[in-house]
Amino acid sequence: YDSGECSYCPWTNHMQYPDVSLEIMKAGSVLRKAKSRMWRGHRHYKLQDDCKTIAYKSSWAMNSYSTFSVGDVEAVREGHESDVFLSVADEYPPERCFTLVFRGRRGNLDLVAESAEEAQAWIRGMQTLIENLQSMGESEKLDQWISDLFLKADRNKDGRISFKEVRRLLKLMNMDMNEDHASSLFRMADKSQTGFLGSEEFVHFYKMLTQRKEVVELFQEYSSDGQTLSHCDLEEFLREEQLEGDRSQEHALELIQRYEPSDTAKANHTMSIDGFLMYLTSADGSIFNSEDQRLYQDMTQPLKHYFISSSHNTYLLEDQLKGRSSVEGYIQALKRGCRCLEIDCWDGSSGEPVVYHGHTFTSKILFKDVINTVAKYAFKTSEYPVILSIENRCSVEQQKVMAQLLKDILGDMLLRTTIDGKVPSVLPSPEELKGKILVKGKKIGGLESLDADNPVSGEVSDEDDSSELRRDSLTTESLPSDSKQSLTKELSDLVIYCKNEHFNNFEHARIHGKPYDISSFSESKARKIIKEAAADFAQHNARQITRVYPSGLRTDSSNFCPQDMWNVGCQMVALNFQTAGLEMDLNDGLFSQNNRCGYVLKPEILRNSEQQFNPDKPQDRKDYCPLILTIQVISGQQLPKVNNKVGSIVDPFVRVEIYGLPADQATQETSYIENNGLNPCWNETLEFAVHTPELALIRFVVEDYDMATKNDFIGQYTVPFSCIQSGYRHIHLLSKDGTSLRPSSLFVNINITEAS
Numbered sequence: 147y148d149s150g151e152c153s154y155c156p157w158t159n160h161m162q163y164p165d166v167s168l169e170i171m172k173a174g175s176v177l178r179k180a181k182s183r184m185w186r187g188h189r190h191y192k193l194q195d196d197c198k199t200i201a202y203k204s205s206w207a208m209n210s211y212s213t214f215s216v217g218d219v220e221a222v223r224e225g226h227e228s229d230v231f232l233s234v235a236d237e238y239p240p241e242r243c244f245t246l247v248f249r250g251r252r253g254n255l256d257l258v259a260e261s262a263e264e265a266q267a268w269i270r271g272m273q274t275l276i277e278n279l280q281s282m283g284e285s286e287k288l289d290q291w292i293s294d295l296f297l298k299a300d301r302n303k304d305g306r307i308s309f310k311e312v313r314r315l316l317k318l319m320n321m322d323m324n325e326d327h328a329s330s331l332f333r334m335a336d337k338s339q340t341g342f343l344g345s346e347e348f349v350h351f352y353k354m355l356t357q358r359k360e361v362v363e364l365f366q367e368y369s370s371d372g373q374t375l376s377h378c379d380l381e382e383f384l385r386e387e388q389l390e391g392d393r394s395q396e397h398a399l400e401l402i403q404r405y406e407p408s409d410t411a412k413a414n415h416t417m418s419i420d421g422f423l424m425y426l427t428s429a430d431g432s433i434f435n436s437e438d439q440r441l442y443q444d445m446t447q448p449l450k451h452y453f454i455s456s457s458h459n460t461y462l463l464e465d466q467l468k469g470r471s472s473v474e475g476y477i478q479a480l481k482r483g484c485r486c487l488e489i490d491c492w493d494g495s496s497g498e499p500v501v502y503h504g505h506t507f508t509s510k511i512l513f514k515d516v517i518n519t520v521a522k523y524a525f526k527t528s529e530y531p532v533i534l535s536i537e538n539r540c541s542v543e544q545q546k547v548m549a550q551l552l553k554d555i556l557g558d559m560l561l562r563t564t565i566d567g568k569v570p571s572v573l574p575s576p577e578e579l580k581g582k583i584l585v586k587g588k589k590i591g592g593l594e595s596l597d598a599d600n601p602v603s604g605e606v607s608d609e610d611d612s613s614e615l616r617r618d619s620l621t622t623e624s625l626p627s628d629s630k631q632s633l634t635k636e637l638s639d640l641v642i643y644c645k646n647e648h649f650n651n652f653e654h655a656r657i658h659g660k661p662y663d664i665s666s667f668s669e670s671k672a673r674k675i676i677k678e679a680a681a682d683f684a685q686h687n688a689r690q691i692t693r694v695y696p697s698g699l700r701t702d703s704s705n706f707c708p709q710d711m712w713n714v715g716c717q718m719v720a721l722n723f724q725t726a727g728l729e730m731d732l733n734d735g736l737f738s739q740n741n742r743c744g745y746v747l748k749p750e751i752l753r754n755s756e757q758q759f760n761p762d763k764p765q766d767r768k769d770y771c772p773l774i775l776t777i778q779v780i781s782g783q784q785l786p787k788v789n790n791k792v793g794s795i796v797d798p799f800v801r802v803e804i805y806g807l808p809a810d811q812a813t814q815e816t817s818y819i820e821n822n823g824l825n826p827c828w829n830e831t832l833e834f835a836v837h838t839p840e841l842a843l844i845r846f847v848v849e850d851y852d853m854a855t856k857n858d859f860i861g862q863y864t865v866p867f868s869c870i871q872s873g874y875r876h877i878h879l880l881s882k883d884g885t886s887l888r889p890s891s892l893f894v895n896i897n898i899t900e901a902s
C-alpha cells in the first residue's frame with residue numbers, strides 16, 4: 147500500500163496494513179438508530195481522525211456534530227443482541243444490526259447499517275479500537291491522558307497553548323494553583339521562549355506539575371547514588387517496605403524489565419524515578435494483591451461452602467413498581483460475574499410465559515428471550531455454574547412450555563440429573579458443575595425418588611420465599627387467597643441440587659434437611675434470626691444453602707447491607723444489581739477476588755458444621771488472632787471534579803470504612819484539604835483493630851467536603867482485607883457505577899501487625 151496515503155491512527159501504527167474498517171468508519175456512514183417501533187432516526191456517524199472520538203449528527207441537523215469517546219464504549223454486539231432489536235426483530239435483518247454497549251449505566255446504542263458489509267466494518271473497526279485501548283500499557287495510557295489534556299486545553303486548535311489556556315486547564319484538572327507558581331512552571335517548560343507550550347513542552351509542564359514529592363523522597367531514601375535504584379536498592383525496598391522479601395532478587399529484576407522506560411537503565415538493571423513511579427502505580431504496586439486476583443481458591447468444595455454472587459429480580463433495570471424489564475439486566479449481571487439470576491415467570495397472553503414483577507406496572511419480556519440471553523452470556527466471564535432462581539407463577543400449560551424452552555435452548559448446559567446419577571449425600575463443587583446451568587425452584591418430592599414414578603402433577607405447598615415476598619410487598623391485595631399451586635412434573639424434574647424448602651427452625655432442618663434444600667429469607671427475617679441465633683444460623687449455613695433477598699418494601703430497588711448476611715455464612719445474598727452504591731460496592735469488592743468467577747470460598751470458621759462460630763463473640767474461637775491495621779493515607783492523585791461548574795475545585799478527604807463482624811465495623815477519616823483535587827496530601831494515619839480479618843472488607847471513600855450541605859461522593863475502592871498488600875500502595879478509584887476513574891488514585895502505606 148502507499149504509506150503516504152495512509153491516515154490510520156497514530157497509536158495503531160504497529161499494524162502492518164491500514165485497517166480497512168477504520169477507513170470506512172472515518173469516511174462515515176448513515177446509520178439508523180433503532181429505538182422502538184415508533185421512532186427511528188437516520189444519523190450520520192463518523193470516526194474522527196484521532197481515532198478516539200465518534201461524531202454523529204441527525205440527517206436534518208445542519209452541521210453540528212455531537213460526539214462520544216471510543217473509550218466510553220465497552221463492547222460491540224452483533225445482530226439482534228438488545229431489547230430494542232429483540233422487539234423489532236422482524237424489521238431489520240440481523241446481519242445489518244449492531245449494538246454499542248457503553249460503560250457504566252449509560253444506555254445502549256442500537257444501530258442499523260445500510261448493508262451487511264457496512265455493519266461488519268463498524269463492528270470490526272470498533273472491536274479493533276476497543277482492543278487497542280485495552281492493550282495499552284501504563285505509560286501509553288499516561289501519554290494518552292496527557293495528549294487528551296493538551297487537546298482539551300488547546301481551545302483555538304492552533305497546536306500550542308497559552309498561559310491563559312493553561313490556567314483554564316488547571317481548573318479543568320481540579321486544581322486551584324497559585325498564579326505565580328503556575329506561571330513560573332509555565333516559563334520553565336517554555337524552553338523555546340515563545341510564550342506558548344507546544345505538545346512536547348506541555349508534557350514537560352505536566353510532569354513538573356504532577357511531580358510526586360512523596361515518591362521522590364521515598365526513591366531517594368533507597369537509592370544509594372541518589373539518582374537511580376540499583377536492583378539491590380530495589381530489592382531492599384521490596385523487602386523492607388513492601389514485605390515482598392520472600393520473593394527472590396529475580397522479582398526486582400522482573401519489575402525493572404516490566405516498568406523501566408529507559409532502555410539503558412534497563413540494560414544496566416537499574417530503575418529510574420519514572421520507572422519507580424510506573425511500578426508504584428501499576429497492578430504490582432496496587433493495594434490488591436495480584437495473586438488473589440487470579441483463580442486462587444479451592445474450587446472443589448461443596449457449593450454450600452461458597453459465597454455466590456447473586457442478583458434479585460435480575461430483569462429489572464429500574465424500580466420495582468413501574469420500572470423497565472429487560473434482558474439487559476441478565477447480560478449486565480452475568481458480565482459482573484453474578485452466578486445466581488432470578489426469573490419471575492407469569493402466564494403470557496400468547497401461550498408463552500413472560501417475565502416481570504407480578505402485580506406491578508413493570509414491563510414484560512418473553513421467558514424465551516431471557517433463556518436465550520442466559521445461554522449466550524452465562525459463561526463469558528466465569529465458567530462456574532449459573533443458578534436460575536425461578537419464581538414460577540405460571541399455569542400448568544405454560545410451565546410445560548417453560549420446561550421445554552429450558553431444555554431446547556440450554557441443551558447440554560442444563561443440568562438434568564445428579565452428576566453421577568445417584569442420590570447425593572453432599573452438594574457437588576463448582577469445579578464439578580463447570581459450564582452447567584442449574585434450576586432452583588420447587589420440586590415434587592426429593593431426589594430420593596429419582597427412579598420412582600412420580601405423579602404427573604403434584605400439590606406443592608407455596609410457603610416459601612415468593613409468597614413471603616408478596617406478603618411484605620405493597621401489592622398483596624391482588625394475591626389469590628388460594629396459595630396452593632400445581633407444579634408440573636416437567637419443571638419439577640429440572641430442579642436437581644437447588645430445591646426450595648420452607649424453613650421451620652434449625653432443629654427441624656438439622657434432622658430433616660437434605661443437602662440440596664435451599665431456604666429463602668427476606669432481609670428482615672434474616673436479620674431477626676441473626677439477632678436471636680447468629681451462631682445457629684452460621685452452623686445451619688455450613689450444612690445447606692440460604693438465600694436472602696431485599697424486602698418487598700424496597701420498591702425503589704435500594705439494597706440492604708450484605709455483610710450482615712455474609713457474617714453468618716449466607717451463600718446467596720441477592721442484591722438489586724441495577725442500583726449503585728455502598729451495598730453493590732461491597733458485593734463487587736468481595737467478588738473482585740478469585741478471578742471474579744462469582745464464587746468465593748467461605749472462611750474455615752463458617753464451613754465447619756461440627757463447631758459453632760459465634761459472630762457476636764469472635765474472641766471465643768480457638769485460633770483467635772486479632773490484627774492491627776495501620777493505614778497512612780499519604781496523598782491523592784488527579785481526583786475527578788464532582789461537578790463541572792468552572793471554578794469549583796474539590797476539598798477532598800478520605801474515609802476508611804471497615805465492614806465485617808459487628809466488632810469490626812468502624813470508620814475513620816482524614817481532615818479535608820481545601821481546593822486541591824490534583825495532588826492533595828494528607829499524611830494522616832488511621833488505625834483499626836480487626837478481630838476476624840477473613841470476613842472483613844475495607845472500603846476507601848473520597849468525598850468533597852461541604853460545610854453547608856451533604857458531602858459529594860468522588861470515588862471509592864473496596865477490597866477484601868485478606869487481599870491487601872502491605873507497604874506503599876496505590877488505590878485506583880472507581881466511580882459510583884464501579885467504572886474506573888483512571889488516573890485518579892490514592893497513595894497509602896499499609897502496615898498489618900498482630901495485636902499484642
Ligand SMILES: *[C@@H]1O[C@H](CO)[C@@H](O)[C@H](O)[C@H]1NC(C)=O
Pocket residue numbers: 386387897898899
Ligand atoms: C509496622 O508497625 C510496627 C508497629 O508499629 C513497626 O514495628 C513496624 O516496623 C512497621 N512495619 C513497617 C514495614 O513499617
Ligand SMILES: *[C@@H]1O[C@H](CO)[C@@H](O)[C@H](O)[C@H]1NC(C)=O
Pocket residue numbers: 376377410411414416
Ligand atoms: C550502571 O549501574 C551502576 C550501579 O549499579 C552505575 O554505577 C553505573 O554508572 C550505571 N551505568 C550506566 C551507563 O548507567
Ligand SMILES: *[C@@H]1O[C@H](CO)[C@@H](O)[C@H](O)[C@H]1NC(C)=O
Pocket residue numbers: 359360363827828829
Ligand atoms: C507528608 O510527608 C512527606 C514525607 O514524609 C513530606 O515530604 C511532606 O512534606 C508531608 N506533607 C504534608 C502536607 O505534611
